[in-house]
Amino acid sequence: MKHYILGTVAALALAGAAEAQQRIVIGTTTSATSHYGVGAEAFIAKLAELSDGAFVGEQAPAGQLGGERDLIEGLQIGSVDMAISSSGPLGNFVPEVFALDLPFLFRDYDHARKVLDGEIGQELLAKVDENNLVGLAWAENGFRHVTNSQRPILTPEDLGGIKLRTMENRVHMAAFTGMGASPTPMAFPELFGALQQGVVDGQENPITVITASKFWEVQKYVSLTGHVYSPAIILASPALIDGLTEEQKGWFYEAAKVGVEANRAEVNRLEAEGVALLRENGMEVITDIDKAPFAALAEESAYAVYTDEYGTEMIDRIKAVE
Numbered sequence: 001m002k003h004y005i006l007g008t009v010a011a012l013a014l015a016g017a018a019e020a021q022q023r024i025v026i027g028t029t030t031s032a033t034s035h036y037g038v039g040a041e042a043f044i045a046k047l048a049e050l051s052d053g054a055f056v057g058e059q060a061p062a063g064q065l066g067g068e069r070d071l072i073e074g075l076q077i078g079s080v081d082m083a084i085s086s087s088g089p090l091g092n093f094v095p096e097v098f099a100l101d102l103p104f105l106f107r108d109y110d111h112a113r114k115v116l117d118g119e120i121g122q123e124l125l126a127k128v129d130e131n132n133l134v135g136l137a138w139a140e141n142g143f144r145h146v147t148n149s150q151r152p153i154l155t156p157e158d159l160g161g162i163k164l165r166t167m168e169n170r171v172h173m174a175a176f177t178g179m180g181a182s183p184t185p186m187a188f189p190e191l192f193g194a195l196q197q198g199v200v201d202g203q204e205n206p207i208t209v210i211t212a213s214k215f216w217e218v219q220k221y222v223s224l225t226g227h228v229y230s231p232a233i234i235l236a237s238p239a240l241i242d243g244l245t246e247e248q249k250g251w252f253y254e255a256a257k258v259g260v261e262a263n264r265a266e267v268n269r270l271e272a273e274g275v276a277l278l279r280e281n282g283m284e285v286i287t288d289i290d291k292a293p294f295a296a297l298a299e300e301s302a303y304a305v306y307t308d309e310y311g312t313e314m315i316d317r318i319k320a321v322e
């Protein structure tokens, strides 16, 4: 009898704890083990630790909740709790962010991380927050490179006639029009099938994504053009964050920092090991590329699209960060 009573009390306590737990779903478009997945898992573990198990996170990876535009819309209406997304479609919701999508703007990873971790990154997160979203932290996708099924790309002329999938981002599209490709915007979850069926010939993404998505199954050539840095962002829904206490909000921001560290460490690892993996899987990797002619054309076209609306101030500030 005693055991029975204790058992009941324990069961009630457990039920209470389970009820007090809040489930947080984090949507991404890449696989659960990708650089975003690694970041999401580190976030989930840190949030559980800080909240003593009150928040239980889980991933909805690989486009289960849709493409990145869908994720952002879902965050705004509260049907998605959290997401890790590239900046790709974000400028359509927070135009100031388009500055980060300009080609050949960031010199290297150190430069990009300094900008995003510094004053400019904070200012842009505040702009995100003004648009019915909560930007917890800047994470990373990586420098983007061109892959295709037709030929090695060594010069802008080689891009001629290549139907290239781009993100739904007008700065990127202008850059590729300038460089001579035929840009076709498309949500990422549709991309593998489109490459397989020859709807598009190529795409551009960082090594992180090319490896996680096993694009070697549908693409032969990778040219390390590094034409644009692709930031990512850990986003939450205002519907989620507004319902938290100040202490709980603090946990989300702290866990996001840990998520970013893990995500960047995975980007570093794949930058170091990814090219070998692409070659092992049969891709021809073109490393020796003169980027100057690509940069001249991309800058001419993409910068005009941006500066016509927003001027040059942000560009100058980003370039000045040492």
Ligand code: PAF
Binding pocket: 029, 030, 068, 085, 086, 088, 141, 167, 187, 188, 204, 205, 206, 209, 230, 232
């Ligand atoms: O190409 C894209 O759409 C993005 O780089 C991706 C793969 C969804 C990661 O953010």
